[in-house]
Amino acid sequence: MSAALAMAQGVENRTWPNPPVGAVVVKDGAIVGRGAHLGPGQLHAEPVALADAGDKARGGTLYVTLEPCNHTGRTGPCTEAVLASGVARVVIGIRDPNPTVSGGGARFLRERGLDVEIGILPESCLELIWPFVATDNFTRVFVELKTATSLDGRFAPGPELRQDGQPFYLTGEASRCDVHRRRRRVDLVLVGEGTVAADQPLLNGRLAMGDHDVPQTDPLPGYVDTDLSWQGGFAREHYLVFAGESARHGKARLKVEQDGGEILFCAEKAGHVEPKSLLELAATRDLFTVMVEGGPRLAGSMLFAGLVDRWINYMAPVVLGRGVTWPNDFAGPNVPDRGFSLTRLDQLEKDLLFIHDRKNFSATLARVTI
Amino acid sequence: MSAALAMAQGVENRTWPNPPVGAVVVKDGAIVGRGAHLGPGQLHAEPVALADAGDKARGGTLYVTLEPCNHTGRTGPCTEAVLASGVARVVIGIRDPNPTVSGGGARFLRERGLDVEIGILPESCLELIWPFVATDNFTRVFVELKTATSLDGRFAPGPELRQDGQPFYLTGEASRCDVHRRRRRVDLVLVGEGTVAADQPLLNGRLAMGDHDVPQTDPLPGYVDTDLSWQGGFAREHYLVFAGESARHGKARLKVEQDGGEILFCAEKAGHVEPKSLLELAATRDLFTVMVEGGPRLAGSMLFAGLVDRWINYMAPVVLGRGVTWPNDFAGPNVPDRGFSLTRLDQLEKDLLFIHDRKNFSATLARVTI
Numbered sequence: 001m002s003a004a005l006a007m008a009q010g011v012e013n014r015t016w017p018n019p020p021v022g023a024v025v026v027k028d029g030a031i032v033g034r035g036a037h038l039g040p041g042q043l044h045a046e047p048v049a050l051a052d053a054g055d056k057a058r059g060g061t062l063y064v065t066l067e068p069c070n071h072t073g074r075t076g077p078c079t080e081a082v083l084a085s086g087v088a089r090v091v092i093g094i095r096d097p098n099p100t101v102s103g104g105g106a107r108f109l110r111e112r113g114l115d116v117e118i119g120i121l122p123e124s125c126l127e128l129i130w131p132f133v134a135t136d137n138f139t140r141v142f143v144e145l146k147t148a149t150s151l152d153g154r155f156a157p158g159p160e161l162r163q164d165g166q167p168f169y170l171t172g173e174a175s176r177c178d179v180h181r182r183r184r185r186v187d188l189v190l191v192g193e194g195t196v197a198a199d200q201p202l203l204n205g206r207l208a209m210g211d212h213d214v215p216q217t218d219p220l221p222g223y224v225d226t227d228l229s230w231q232g233g234f235a236r237e238h239y240l241v242f243a244g245e246s247a248r249h250g251k252a253r254l255k256v257e258q259d260g261g262e263i264l265f266c267a268e269k270a271g272h273v274e275p276k277s278l279l280e281l282a283a284t285r286d287l288f289t290v291m292v293e294g295g296p297r298l299a300g301s302m303l304f305a306g307l308v309d310r311w312i313n314y315m316a317p318v319v320l321g322r323g324v325t326w327p328n329d330f331a332g333p334n335v336p337d338r339g340f341s342l343t344r345l346d347q348l349e350k351d352l353l354f355i356h357d358r359k360n361f362s363a364t365l366a367r368v369t370i
Numbered sequence: 371m372s373a374a375l376a377m378a379q380g381v382e383n384r385t386w387p388n389p390p391v392g393a394v395v396v397k398d399g400a401i402v403g404r405g406a407h408l409g410p411g412q413l414h415a416e417p418v419a420l421a422d423a424g425d426k427a428r429g430g431t432l433y434v435t436l437e438p439c440n441h442t443g444r445t446g447p448c449t450e451a452v453l454a455s456g457v458a459r460v461v462i463g464i465r466d467p468n469p470t471v472s473g474g475g476a477r478f479l480r481e482r483g484l485d486v487e488i489g490i491l492p493e494s495c496l497e498l499i500w501p502f503v504a505t506d507n508f509t510r511v512f513v514e515l516k517t518a519t520s521l522d523g524r525f526a527p528g529p530e531l532r533q534d535g536q537p538f539y540l541t542g543e544a545s546r547c548d549v550h551r552r553r554r555r556v557d558l559v560l561v562g563e564g565t566v567a568a569d570q571p572l573l574n575g576r577l578a579m580g581d582h583d584v585p586q587t588d589p590l591p592g593y594v595d596t597d598l599s600w601q602g603g604f605a606r607e608h609y610l611v612f613a614g615e616s617a618r619h620g621k622a623r624l625k626v627e628q629d630g631g632e633i634l635f636c637a638e639k640a641g642h643v644e645p646k647s648l649l650e651l652a653a654t655r656d657l658f659t660v661m662v663e664g665g666p667r668l669a670g671s672m673l674f675a676g677l678v679d680r681w682i683n684y685m686a687p688v689v690l691g692r693g694v695t696w697p698n699d700f701a702g703p704n705v706p707d708r709g710f711s712l713t714r715l716d717q718l719e720k721d722l723l724f725i726h727d728r729k730n731f732s733a734t735l736a737r738v739t740i
Contacts (some may be wrong), residue, residue, distance in 0.1 A: 321702010
């Protein structure tokens with residue numbers, strides 16, 4: 001199953017809005033076929049792996065990260081291909097989380113005499129397709145919020161704690177690598193205008209270069225600047241700038257466009273780009289998964305609008321005392337928002353990592369492994 | 371060893387400035403003697419347990435949470451009592467962390483032919499005496515900071531999220547019980563004037579009532595109010611009020627004293643009680659361990675003055691969006707303070723608990739178990 005996962009994790013062009021799936025065929029203890037789903041309109045992972053195995057599949061075992069589909073979509077049902085291949089056993093990571101539409105694959109295969117096992121490395125297999133699951137098959141864009149704070153809730157130190165020209169790293173190397181790996185898995189990485197001005201971030205996945213279980217291409221970078229007041233350019237060649245409608249006819253857009261920024265004009269509310277409008281525009285560009293990296297104003301506007309699906313927080317064992325913290329001057333939710341549940345708690349060197357999800361990960365996991 | 375720990379944990383009057391120690395004697399699989407150190411001038415745990423066992427100790431095993439002392443202080447050396455009892459084996463939780471003063475007990479016993487084992491339930495045994503260890507035998511007061519925040523770093527909601535007359539609980543029942551258990555282990559629980567006014571807290575350990583592994587008496591409650599401007603009383607009969615020297619001759623003290631508050635006048639700095647002076651006054655009252663529970667201004671002043679030994683943070687899976695957060699208008703440390711290290715990371719129902727210590731707990735643990 002690890003090999004099947006690896007097949008899916010490293011797919012070069014992200015498969016969204018389709019879920020990534022990997023498969024391998026094993027015969028006499030050796031891998032004889034490999035396959036991964038490469039994206040919309042492409043073959044599913046199972047037929048690719050079975051074709052790769054050819055005659056060797058007969059009597060062997062198919063490992064697949066997600067339950068084979070039993071319906072005809074843009075491609076034929078995978079269950080038919082599995083049957084035709086002659087494999088004797090099918091080991092499935094997790095059940096299809098949306099059984100009413102496409103499930104029933106495992107039952108179909110069992111009824112035809114195959115030995116079917118479900119729930120192998122289920123956590124990793126669910127993680128692989130989580131953006132797809134969390135958004136109910138991308139009925140909306142998947143938003144992953146990333147924050148990194150000190151123990152006393154600061155995003156960055158005040159100017160007096162910054163050394164001129166030196167980037168200030170709150171978190172350690174392991175946390176930063178983790179962020180870069182996560183960037184590689186999303187379509188768009190987004191920050192606020194303030195972060196661009198303060199940090200000139202590259203927003204790429206350079207620390208994950210060479211890691212075989214993430215795509216090697218970088219996500220598209222972008223920033224939000226309602227009035228296009230930032231005129232200092234951006235360190236990447238092609239990037240998106242989300243501006244307010246009111247900036248469409250101003251002069252400020254010229255410099256931004258000359259620098260390589262592609263401007264998308266969003267609806268505004270109280271002088272700021274409306275987060276929902278921003279995400280709808282991203283969807284029209286086939287950007288299905290977005291990582292929002294702050295600053296706190298952008299983070300808060302996404303969060304308080306209820307648009308964050310997953311919140312990844314890195315906490316460094318540092319006390320700053322002063323510096324950038326959550327804004328207190330705009331409206332939060334009207335009632336305490338208790339909609340997040342803990343998915344993961346970890347230590348990355350000296351930092352803490354905790355991941356909360358809007359859709360309950362553990363409950364979903366329980367549902368797709370029985 | 372669990373039984374020995376339990377003996378020490380439930381001692382009614384805290385043993386500070388002496389470390390709590392528990393001991394049991396086991397013979398033929400049954401406990402035949404129990405003892406705990408009860409505080410300064412009282413017998414150590416080992417002689418109490420051995421006396422309780424009497425002749426039955428001969429050939430038995432002594433379990434003790436801390437290495438027996440090998441020096442004569444207010445009581446004779448415990449190692450002599452152990453030898454005289456005739457036990458054949460001694461099982462020790464952790465070595466004495468301060469071997470130059472009082473260690474060598476294990477070696478002494480080994481040299482005299484006893485079977486000695488070290489490092490049983492060492493984490494709990496070190497936890498038991500941590501305030502003593504973290505402050506180098508109470509060369510200063512042990513300060514435990516407790517905070518409870520939402521995911522977005524708020525201590526409490528803004529007034530618009532509070533229901534009239536209803537206390538607002540950010541964290542769950544399990545976290546609140548944990549706080550009450552920790553309160554029972556300290557001498558003084560301290561809050562700021564703002565917290566008294568907003569919450570009228572009892573600051574007792576009522577949710578830990580009946581738990582046998584914590585003292586049944588409540589800690590002394592106290593609050594900080596530099597100018598004694600809070601005149602609304604306090605829900606407990608006897609409590610301390612830490613005020614500034616400048617309030618000594620004002621009229622405000624009358625009402626506070628009538629209500630049962632005992633006022634201690636501290637040095638002031640920039641119009642606020644100086645945290646160091648407050649702790650020095652507490653020490654003169656034999657208050658060796660203090661739990662600071664906020665609000666954020668009091669928490670910050672202790673933290674940024676470098677006076678916090680242990681920081682216990684509960685994080686609730688709630689987004690508030692608005693409300694009380696860290697103050698941004700007073701001086702934090704001049705350089706990022708990277709002095710805390712993670713001791714514990716846990717889940718309490720839906721909340722996260724993380725404990726950071728100024729003195730490295732894991733490194734100390736490694737030192738007292740070899």
